Amino acid sequence: MTLPSHVPLVVATRNAHVECIHWGSVAVVDASGALLAHAGDPHAWVFSRSTLKPFQALPFVRDGGPGHFGFTDAELALTCASHGGEDIHVDAVTAMLAKIGMTESDLRCGVHMPDYYSEHNLPPRGSVFDQRHHNCSGKHTGFLGYCCMHGYARASYLEREHELQRAIGREVARLAGLPEEELWYGIDGCSAPNLGMPLSRLAMMWARLAAGTSGAGASTDAALARIFAAMAAHPRMVSGTGRCDLALAEASGGDWVAKVGADGVHTIGVRSTGIGVAVKMADGDFSAVYATTIAVLQQLGLPLAVEGTALARWADPVLRNVRGIAVGQLKATVQLTWV
Numbered sequence: 001m002t003l004p005s006h007v008p009l010v011v012a013t014r015n016a017h018v019e020c021i022h023w024g025s026v027a028v029v030d031a032s033g034a035l036l037a038h039a040g041d042p043h044a045w046v047f048s049r050s051t052l053k054p055f056q057a058l059p060f061v062r063d064g065g066p067g068h069f070g071f072t073d074a075e076l077a078l079t080c081a082s083h084g085g086e087d088i089h090v091d092a093v094t095a096m097l098a099k100i101g102m103t104e105s106d107l108r109c110g111v112h113m114p115d116y117y118s119e120h121n122l123p124p125r126g127s128v129f130d131q132r133h134h135n136c137s138g139k140h141t142g143f144l145g146y147c148c149m150h151g152y153a154r155a156s157y158l159e160r161e162h163e164l165q166r167a168i169g170r171e172v173a174r175l176a177g178l179p180e181e182e183l184w185y186g187i188d189g190c191s192a193p194n195l196g197m198p199l200s201r202l203a204m205m206w207a208r209l210a211a212g213t214s215g216a217g218a219s220t221d222a223a224l225a226r227i228f229a230a231m232a233a234h235p236r237m238v239s240g241t242g243r244c245d246l247a248l249a250e251a252s253g254g255d256w257v258a259k260v261g262a263d264g265v266h267t268i269g270v271r272s273t274g275i276g277v278a279v280k281m282a283d284g285d286f287s288a289v290y291a292t293t294i295a296v297l298q299q300l301g302l303p304l305a306v307e308g309t310a311l312a313r314w315a316d317p318v319l320r321n322v323r324g325i326a327v328g329q330l331k332a333t334v335q336l337t338w339v
Contacts, residue, residue: 002045004025004040004041004044004045004280004282005025005040005041005044006023006024006025006040006041006044006280006282007023007024007025007039007040007041008021008022008023008333009022009023009024009025009026009039009040009281009288009292009332009333009334010022010024010281010285010288010291010292010330010331010332010333010334011330011331011333012288012319012328012329012330012331013319013328013329013331014319014327014328015327015328016328019328022281022282022283022285022288023040023281023282023283024039024040024264024279024280024281024282024288024289024292025038025039025040025041025042025044025199025279025280026038026039026040026042026199026277026278026279026280026292026296026334026336027042027043027198027199027200027202027203027277027278028203028275028276028277028296028300028336029042029200029203029204029207029275029276029278030204030207030274030275030276031204031207031208031210031211031213031215031274031276032215033177033200033201033204033215034339035200035339036275036338036339037299037300037336037337037338037339038200038336038337038339039296039334039335039336039337041199042198042199042200042203043198043199043200044198044199044280045184045196045197045198045199046196046197046198046199046202046265046278046280047184047186047194047195047196047261047263047265048194048195048196048197048202048261048265049188049189049194049261049262049263049265050082050135050136050188050259050260050261050262050265051202051206051259051260051261051265051266051267051278052172052194052195052261053079053080053081053082053136053139053259054080054209054227054228054231054259055168055171055172055175055205055209056080056139056142056143056168056192057076057079057080057139057142057227058168058171058223058224058227059146059164059167059168059171060079060142060143060145060146060149061076061223061226061227062171062223063146063149063150065142065145065146065149066226068145068149069096069099069100069145069149070099071096071099071145073229073230073233073234074092074230074233074234074237075092075095075096075138075237076226076227076230077230077231077233077234077235077237077238078092078093078096078138078141078234078237078238079138079139079141079142080138080139080227080230080231080238080259081135081136081138081139081237081238081239082115082135082136082238082239082245082259082260082261083115083135083137083138083237083238083239083240084114084115084116084135084239084240084241084242084243085113085114085115085116085117085129085132085133085134085135085240086114086116086240086241088236088237089133089137089138089237089240090132090133090137092138092237093132093137093138093141094132096138096141096142096145097132097141097144099145100141100144100145100148101148102141102144102148102154104130104131104132105131106144106154107131107132107134107137107140107141107144108140108157108158108191109131109134109136109137109139109140109190109191109192110131110134110190110191111129111130111131111133111134112129112133112134112135113129113133114129114133114135115135115240116240116241116242134190135190136188136189136190136192138237139190139192140190140192143157143158143164143192144157146164146167147164150163152164158191158192158193160185160193165192165193168193169183169193169195172195172197172205174214175204175205175208175214176197176201176202176204176205177201177204177215178197178201183195183196183197184196184197188262189262199278199280200278202265202267202276202278203267203275203276203277203278204276205276206259206267206268206269206276206277206278207269207270207274207275207276208221208224208276209224209227209228209257209269209276210228210256210257210269210270210271210274210275210276211269211271211274212224212225212228228257228269228271231249231257231259232249232254232255232256232257232271233254235249235250235257238257238259239260244258244260244290244293244311244314245258245259245260246310247309247310247311247314248268248293248294248297248311250310251304251305251309251310251311252270252302252303252304254271255270255271255272256268256269256270256271256302257269258293260286260289262284263284264279264280264281264282264283264284264285264286264288264289265278265279265280265281265289266278266279266281266289266290266292266293267279268293268297270302273302275300277293277296277297277300279292279293279296287314287317287330288330290314291314291315291316291317291330291331291332292332292334294306294311294314294315294332295315295316295332295334296334296336299334299335299336300336315332316329316330316331316332317329317330
């Protein structure tokens with residue numbers, strides 16, 4: 001086992017005393033794969049988790065799935081989402097399943113309480129949830145759509161050797177510039193195969209998504225461009241109310257798309273500059289991830305208003321106890337090194 005050379009990215013204080021240190025790494029890469037800036041170990045191997053979703057949708061989009069089934073751009077964005085399980089998301093999944101001739105019981109993602117709810121926002125008494133409320137249900141509906149379109153087995157669509165998963169593996173290997181057999185393989189929280197790679201390659205994939213090209217000097221990749229455009233136009237479908245990814249997307253005016261993944265992975269693709277940013281927080285802390293991402297975007301010189309905006313709650317936030325008393329602060333200490 002090789003441990004990555006992470007560095008402190010965020011410090012949490014309590015009454016001005018350092019209490020927690022969050023370690024991690026950052027990679028900033030362009031579509032050619034050139035490393036532009038970094039912190040810690042930009043080549044640390046990481047599982048992509050939900051930051052892989054736009055690329056898991058690629059076989060479906062490349063083969064004309066959205067047009068074949070009449071998916072709207074908002075529904076296409078949902079196939080790349082970690083959505084909050086709000087009515088807007090569940091209704092869209094229901095409509096998508098109907099379009100492909102499937103039902104909720106055909107999904108294989110499982111059930112969890114919608115991400116929209118929390119200890120401070122409990123669901124109404126008597127609420128009943130099903131697989132449509134799972135944050136990955138849009139992705140799984142796209143998976144089923146691909147199978148229906150090609151006549152592939154549907155019950156086994158999550159198996160590693162299924163035609164769908166093999167197509168995804170080929171797409172990811174090509175865009176990451178790695179032999180498919182070198183990619184890490186694991187099972188994600190939604191039971192779908194997940195792939196791992198160096199953080200810098202994940203950032204490169206997101207640069208290519210934003211640039212709409214499969215590499216430096218390559219012609220436009222229409223499927224990548226369409227996925228990015230759908231996500232940029234419908235960020236609420238990609239995440240949901242009160243989410244950092246939504247606030248980041250709206251702050252950019254459609255210039256970038258942000259996507260969080262479980263266990264401290266966060267990615268952003270910036271269309272105007274053609275760069276990708278990938279962050280990995282070693283302890284998986286989401287608050288630390290978001291504070292780091294915002295600080296990195298500011299150091300990159302991107303126009304990002306924070307004070308007085310929806311992003312303020314994630315940028316070096318004050319830490320409060322359950323009575324609302326300020327007890328400390330989360331402070332991003334990340335400093336990019338330019339290559």
